Every structure is written in C-alpha cells, then in structure tokens.
Amino acid sequence: MSANMDETVSVGYEAWADALRSDRILGVSCSDCGATYGTPISVCHDCGSRNLESVDLPTEGTLYSVTRVEVPPTGFEGPYHVGIVQVGAARVTARIETDADDAPPEIDDSVVFSGVMETDDGLPAPVFTTETS
Numbered sequence: 457m458s459a460n461m462d463e464t465v466s467v468g469y470e471a472w473a474d475a476l477r478s479d480r481i482l483g484v485s486c487s488d489c490g491a492t493y494g495t496p497i498s499v500c501h502d503c504g505s506r507n508l509e510s511v512d513l514p515t516e517g518t519l520y521s522v523t524r525v526e527v528p529p530t531g532f533e534g535p536y537h538v539g540i541v542q543v544g545a546a547r548v549t550a551r552i553e554t555d556a557d558d559a560p561p562e563i564d565d566s567v568v569f570s571g572v573m574e575t576d577d578g579l580p581a582p583v584f585t586t587e588t589s
C-alpha cells in the first residue's frame with residue numbers, strides 16, 4: 457500500500473446520507489475514466505478503478521425513467537412514483553413527487569431536489585418534485 461492510495465477520497469454511505477440530509481447530493485467521479493455515479497461506490501463500475509473522488513451533483517435534473525408503485529412495501533402509503541433522475545453526468549434513484557395528482561410525472565420532466573424521506577430501516581432517499589410549468 458502506498459501513501460497515495462490512502463489519499464483517495466471516496467464517498468461512504470454515511471457521508472452520502474449526511475449530505476442528503478443537508479440538501480446536498482453527493483456523487484462519485486472516477487479520476488481514471490470520468491464516469492460519475494449518484495450513489496456511493498468503492499470501485500468504478502466502468503473501469504474497476506478505485507481512484508474515486510466525491511463531487512457535488514446538481515440539485516436540478518430531468519426524469520430519466522419513472523415508474524408507479526401500486527402496491528407499496530409495508531409501512532408506506534401508496535401508490536407513489538419512483539424514478540431515476542439524471543443530475544449532471546450521474547443518475548440518482550429517487551422518490552418522485554408531483555404537485556397535482558392528475559399530472560403524473562413523465563420521462564424528461566424537469567425535477568428539483570426537494571427533500572429527503574427516511575425509510576423504515578433508517579436509510580434516507582432523495583425526493584425530487586416535478587416543476588410546474
């Protein structure tokens with residue numbers, strides 16, 4: 457192990473969760489191939505590098521995909537929407553909220569990071585809300 461390897465900055469789950477609760481979305485960028493991820497990783501999924509650094513991701517993005525959960529897990533009220541949001545170069549899985557029930561979120565909708573929901577096992581998940589035009 458060289459000293460250089462110890463300087464590698466990576467985002468652990470706790471740091472990621474703490475940032476979310478502080479209205480920041482942390483991503484991980486690979487210093488070797490440039491791939492960016494919206495969730496904590498320890499190894500680049502593209503090239504296998506451990507040369508990763510944390511980056512702040514934008515808090516506005518567009519819906520890359522969205523699905524409606526008709527039957528929620530125990531402890532949740534449904535139906536609700538879960539989607540993948542493109543924020544900068546990364547994608548983040550998030551709960552998707554809308555202002556109006558009669559306007560379900562659609563792919564390519566603009567969304568903004570609007571908060572955090574705590575799941576029943578104590579793990580936070582980002583919430584994005586569709587922007588009303």
Ligand SMILES: [Zn+2]
Nearest residue numbers: 486489500503
């Ligand atoms: Zn990489």
